Amino acid sequence: MKGGIAKLAWAALALLGAVCFAVLALRRGESINALWIVTAAVAIYLVAFRFYGRFIASRVLEVDATRATPAFAHNDGLDFVPTNRHVLFGHHFAAIAGAGPLVGPVLAAQMGYLPGTLWLIVGVVLAGAVQDFMVLVISSRRDGRSLGDLVREEMGQAPGTIALIGAFLIMIIILAVLAMIVVKALAESPWGMFTVIATIPIAIFMGIYMRLIRPGRIAEISIVGFILLLTAIWFGGEVAVHPTWGPAFTFSATEITWMLVGYGFIAAVLPVWLLLAPRDYLSTFLKIGTIFALAIGILIVMPELRMPALTQFTDGSGPVWKGGMFPFLFITIACGAVSGFHALISSGTTPKLLANETHAPYIGYGGMLMESFVAIMAMVAASIIDPGVYFAMNSPAAIVGTDAASVAATVSSWGFVVTPDILTATAADIGENSILSRAGGAPTLAVGIAQILHSILPGEGTMAFWYHFAILFEALFILTAVDAGTRAGRFMLQDLLGNFVPALKRTEAWGPNLIATAGCVGLWGWFLYQGVTDPLGGINMLWPLFGIANQMLAGIALMLCTVVLFKMKRDRYAWVSIVPTVWLLICTTAAGWIKLFDPNPSVGFLAQANRYRNAISAEELIPPSMDFGAMQQVMISNYVNAGLTAVFMFVVFAVLFYSIKAIRKARSVGDRTDRETAYVALQPHEVNV
Amino acid sequence: MDTMLNASGLVANGRRVWRRVVESARLCCGVPDYDNYVRHLKEEHPERPVPDYATFFRERQDARYRGGSGTRCC
Numbered sequence: 075m076k077g078g079i080a081k082l083a084w085a086a087l088a089l090l091g092a093v094c095f096a097v098l099a100l101r102r103g104e105s106i107n108a109l110w111i112v113t114a115a116v117a118i119y120l121v122a123f124r125f126y127g128r129f130i131a132s133r134v135l136e137v138d139a140t141r142a143t144p145a146f147a148h149n150d151g152l153d154f155v156p157t158n159r160h161v162l163f164g165h166h167f168a169a170i171a172g173a174g175p176l177v178g179p180v181l182a183a184q185m186g187y188l189p190g191t192l193w194l195i196v197g198v199v200l201a202g203a204v205q206d207f208m209v210l211v212i213s214s215r216r217d218g219r220s221l222g223d224l225v226r227e228e229m230g231q232a233p234g235t236i237a238l239i240g241a242f243l244i245m246i247i248i249l250a251v252l253a254m255i256v257v258k259a260l261a262e263s264p265w266g267m268f269t270v271i272a273t274i275p276i277a278i279f280m281g282i283y284m285r286l287i288r289p290g291r292i293a294e295i296s297i298v299g300f301i302l303l304l305t306a307i308w309f310g311g312e313v314a315v316h317p318t319w320g321p322a323f324t325f326s327a328t329e330i331t332w333m334l335v336g337y338g339f340i341a342a343v344l345p346v347w348l349l350l351a352p353r354d355y356l357s358t359f360l361k362i363g364t365i366f367a368l369a370i371g372i373l374i375v376m377p378e379l380r381m382p383a384l385t386q387f388t389d390g391s392g393p394v395w396k397g398g399m400f401p402f403l404f405i406t407i408a409c410g411a412v413s414g415f416h417a418l419i420s421s422g423t424t425p426k427l428l429a430n431e432t433h434a435p436y437i438g439y440g441g442m443l444m445e446s447f448v449a450i451m452a453m454v455a456a457s458i459i460d461p462g463v464y465f466a467m468n469s470p471a472a473i474v475g476t477d478a479a480s481v482a483a484t485v486s487s488w489g490f491v492v493t494p495d496i497l498t499a500t501a502a503d504i505g506e507n508s509i510l511s512r513a514g515g516a517p518t519l520a521v522g523i524a525q526i527l528h529s530i531l532p533g534e535g536t537m538a539f540w541y542h543f544a545i546l547f548e549a550l551f552i553l554t555a556v557d558a559g560t561r562a563g564r565f566m567l568q569d570l571l572g573n574f575v576p577a578l579k580r581t582e583a584w585g586p587n588l589i590a591t592a593g594c595v596g597l598w599g600w601f602l603y604q605g606v607t608d609p610l611g612g613i614n615m616l617w618p619l620f621g622i623a624n625q626m627l628a629g630i631a632l633m634l635c636t637v638v639l640f641k642m643k644r645d646r647y648a649w650v651s652i653v654p655t656v657w658l659l660i661c662t663t664a665a666g667w668i669k670l671f672d673p674n675p676s677v678g679f680l681a682q683a684n685r686y687r688n689a690i691s692a693e694e695l696i697p698p699s700m701d702f703g704a705m706q707q708v709m710i711s712n713y714v715n716a717g718l719t720a721v722f723m724f725v726v727f728a729v730l731f732y733s734i735k736a737i738r739k740a741r742s743v744g745d746r747t748d749r750e751t752a753y754v755a756l757q758p759h760e761v762n763v
Numbered sequence: 764m765d766t767m768l769n770a771s772g773l774v775a776n777g778r779r780v781w782r783r784v785v786e787s788a789r790l791c792c793g794v795p796d797y798d799n800y801v802r803h804l805k806e807e808h809p810e811r812p813v814p815d816y817a818t819f820f821r822e823r824q825d826a827r828y829r830g831g832s833g834t835r836c837c
Contacts, residue, residue: 160783289817346825
């Protein structure tokens with residue numbers, strides 16, 4: 075009887091999801107409430123978790139409640155600790171959630187909210203959550219080893235090293251693109267710049283307090299830090315309008331780039347407790363808090379979506395980024411649907427804390443569903459703002475012009491009617507001089523968040539406060555990721571270079587430390603600089619590169635899962651990871667191919683490089699470049715981007731080659747050949763943790 | 764009587780939830796449960812000295828950003 079009621083309830087939930095989905099897909103030409111999207115997503119997530127997640131757990135991976143996890147087998151109270159599943163869920167989610175799920179949907183909104191929303195929901199259920207969950211279980215059954223180690227063990231030394239080099243390059247691109255988001259958000263914005271600079275002394279104060287005055291008291295100093303942050307945001311408004319201090323905190327994009335590069339270097343060599351750790355804590359709490367606030371805000375405000383379901387830019391001619399729906403939509407929405415980087419977390423700290431294998435679906439599959447929900451909220455935030463404002467904010471100046479009148483005229487000519495007054499009034503509302511051409515996702519998202527929070531807590535001038543709160547929230551965790559990423563990249567680089575010059579392997583010595591840090595900062599700094607200075611570059615150049623890289627890493631992780639399934643002799647269930655693998659490989663190689671060889675210079679790297687090379691040899695200036703030096707730079711950066719794309723494609727095809735080899739070998743023998751650690755039974759009292 | 768029991772039960776429940784929240788927040792910063800670590804040391808390695816919370820915290824803070832584990836997501 076009880077089972078019958080539960081079945082009915084699940085059926086009702088599935089029906090609810092289907093109805094909301096149908097409403098989303100079929101209602102055209104009239105505005106629709108954001109709750110339809112949210113309800114459709116949540117209902118489908120729950121049904122997918124209950125049925126598909128559980129199917130993968132029980133049938134495909136055969137998770138075993140009695141098998142000792144690394145947390146029990148190697149319990150040391152520090153890195154390996156059996157942890158309550160809700161606590162671990164929070165940890166895992168905090169580690170995977172970042173800028174990706176927030177920025178990707180904002181950029182994808184240029185095609186309308188529907189394509190992005192569909193891919194977010196379908197992608198997470200069939201690809202992203204599957205990857206996170208399977209890698210978690212695979213790593214957990216191998217002492218919590220990392221993705222690179224797993225590839226090496228299951229496929230061989232060569233693919234392991236190739237995957238490692240690929241991961242390093244992907245990291246560099248991620249750091250560059252994250253830093254680019256910050257540059258785009260802070261350029262010519264004294265208010266934003268002041269608050270972000272203010273986080274440095276605040277973090278140092280917190281660091282000293284936590285290390286020396288009252289060691290380890292995270293909660294009290296985080297509350298103090300949060301209050302100081304809010305004060306800094308409020309004070310930033312005063313600074314921005316001040317006749318001397320306002321201009322003093324106004325910097326161009328290029329100046330901020332150099333400041334970030336210098337900052338990245340210093341932050342990465344300082345002791346972690348002084349700056350990195352305290353800001354990391356603050357940004358983690360702020361991130362989780364803002365995500366909650368946004369979810370509650372959407373439920374209370376129930377905003378209408380003003381962006382159409384589909385725009386004319388589904389044909390690939392959009393101003394925000396170029397390229398058709400296939401494959402570029404699936405590249406642009408990176409992290410909310412499937413993210414290769416999560417495989418690094420699922421094979422990092424999380425498997426070492428897993429108390430029982432049966433918790434893995436909740437943490438791996440469920441955690442990724444939550445991340446996708448964050449991306450859905452970002453899509454909502456981008457779609458509730460006036461589409462005219464959206465396109466004015468996200469189109470490059472080369473296309474729409476530089477003053478409110480010409481931008482409004484261009485955007486209106488696309489059918490998104492907006493007046494110059496609306497553009498200047500929006501800028502004034504959020505306390506900025508201009509909102510034009512601020513591609514990068516963060517400012518658009520901040521306007522959306524500010525509108526939602528402003529509807530709950532209205533008041534004179536609070537819109538500007540919330541806007542800068544949202545900017546700060548993003549800048550804070552992006553800068554933390556840049557610090558931590560540079561540090562991690564430095565270790566990776568020392569490890570890689572140490573194979574050739576053994577002296578560089580010594581991570582504690584100052585010389586190798588400084589060399590490797592400078593190398594790492596120099597690499598991402600170069601991509602950042604070329605993106606900022608190239609008039610046609612920036613986010614629309616780096617983001618596809620990042621998307622391709624991230625989805626390729628996901629492809630590598632899913633190929634590993636497939637190999638492991640075949641080695642476990644679970645051939646009949648291998649489609650679970652093969653289906654998303656094939657789709658990701660098709661998308662990424664198609665995108666990589668188009669980015670390399672498309673004859674349209676605004677899409678293809680080589681076409682663009684050749685166009686500039688020919689123009690330079692013919693001594694023709696291509697506006698808006700001012701001189702041939704700048705054109706030379708555009709040419710070189712396009713060649714480098716083309717080279718990098720080719721390397722990514724080589725990496726993924728190499729891993730594919732070794733995967734097929736490993737699968738054929740596994741199928742030719744009768745027994746299991748995977749490298750799972752031997753089964754150890756949990757003690758009865760250890761089973762229910 | 765019943766309501767009293769319920770009230771004390773609620774308080775105990777609230778305490779337990781709060782402890783979990785604190786534990787989660789600390790773990791998000793890379794600091795595992797200290798009491799659990801002390802218990803582990805006493806049970807498994809009675810010969811080792813038990814660090815105070817400050818030492819434990821500093822060691823964990825440094826360990827979080829030591830190579831490899833610093834990868835944060837996009």
